[in-house]
Amino acid sequence: MNPKILKTLKFLAFLALGILLFWLVYKDQDVDRLKSILKNDVNYWWVLLSLFLGLLSHISRTMRWNLMIEPLGKKPHTLNTFLAVMVGYLMNLVFPRMGEISRCGVLARYEKMSFTQLIGTVVVERIIDVIMLLLLTLLVVVGQFGQVIQFLDNNPxxxxxxxxxxxxxxxxxxxxxxxxxxxxxxxxxxxxxxxxKIRNVLKNFAAGLKSLLHMKQKWEFIFHSVFIWLMYYLMLYVIFLAFDFTSHLPAIAGLTAFVLGSYGMVAPVQGGIGAWHFMVVQALLVYGIDKSDGMVFALVAHTSMTAMMILLGLISLLILPFINRTEV
Structure with a gap:
């Protein structure tokens, strides 16, 4: 089968799955009530703060990636790295897990770097991210054991x-x-x-993996690894304050919703659409939030985050050739 046709079919399949999940979550939602809440009952200043915190997390991820690249003997421009990261987020909304490859391709092109070495650094990034998510999961399980059991009971x-x-x-x-x-x-x-050739590819890949061992600013790397996930969490939690029905919930409730939503992002659909909404709604249910209110919350939180990634990703695609026009 033609590769382009195959890619198109995969894209349509993932998109259809996401739309189906989204429809299953929202098919019984009262549209008029939803419009009324969005118009009158949302404090959008908190939503804007959420987007700002999200932007800080993306900047921190950029700086952390540069720290990992430096041991490879390269020092890419911070702006190029940031734009590559944002292109990666955009590509993840097109094809799940395509973002990691895309951002490495962008940076390899504009900074004249080894693609396989960059892939190695991204593998290390993902390992660190998985460790952070597992630590947060452990914190939620220990601190909110009753709520976790209730979540499992609600979803046999x-x-x-x-x-x-x-x-x-x-x-x-x-x-x-x-x-x-x-x-x-x-x-x-x-x-x-x-x-x-195979050895050369593996050598470059291993060099990327070993970049962490030869990193000089290890404490700075640890700081960014924690800061990124702190901003991810706060990005969701401050939206609790945008609604009267969630503003009273404790910070640990926000962490529970964040962790469960993060697992929803693992689903093979663009941007976790549908799966993320379901997990967050179910998390809010165990804290006494009505399902219809939880769906409004999830819609606002996910839509705002996704809109920012689309906007910044498209801007990054547009300006990358111009700021590098003398180098390509």
Whole structure:
């Protein structure tokens, strides 16, 4: 099949899944009530503050990525790195997980860097992000154990899938099979005529992974890693203050909604549409927030975040060629 047609079909499939999930969440929503709340009952100053905090997180991610790149012997322009990050966010809204590849491609082009080395640094980034999310998950489970149990009780299908995943012998078998296949193909690959090229790619990739070990500003890296996720959390929590029905909730409730929403973002749909809304609505339910109110909250929070990423991503695409016109 033509690669372009295949990409188009994948895009349409992911988009259709996201729209279906979104429709399932909002199909019973009272449209007139929704319009009334959006017009009269939202303090949009808090929404603007949320977007500002989100922008700070993107700037911090830019600075952290530059710290990881410096041990590779390169020092890219901060503006180019920031614009590449924003293009990556935009691409994630087109194809899930495409953003990491896109931002590496952008920076490799405009800063004349190795694409595979940049991919290595992004892999390290993602590992750090997963660790941060797991730490926050542990904090929520320990601090809000009752609410987590209630969430699982309200969503038995999630509870069932978790039990199946952790207790099924198939999970162990699949992991074992993957390891065996990787070992087999690795040996086959090492015997091919393209061994030199493969080694070069792996060497560049490993260099990106090792960049963290040779980083001089390790404490600065740790600061940005914490700051990024703090801003992510506050970006959602301040929107609690934009509504009368959520403004009384404690900070830990915002953390619970944030963590569950983050897992919704893992779903293979553009921008977590539908899945993120569902997880946040369900999180708010355990704190006594009516489902219809929770859906309004999720709609405002997700739409504002997504709109900012689209706007900044498009601006970044437009200005990148102009600010680098003398170098490409």
């Amino acid at each position: 299908e999630v509870n069932k899938q978790l039990n199946q995943l952790t207790h099924s012998p198939w999970s162990v078998a699949v992991v074992g099979l993957v390891i065996v296949l990787m070992a087999f193909f690795w040996k086959r690959m090492m015997r091919t005529a393209a061994l030199g």
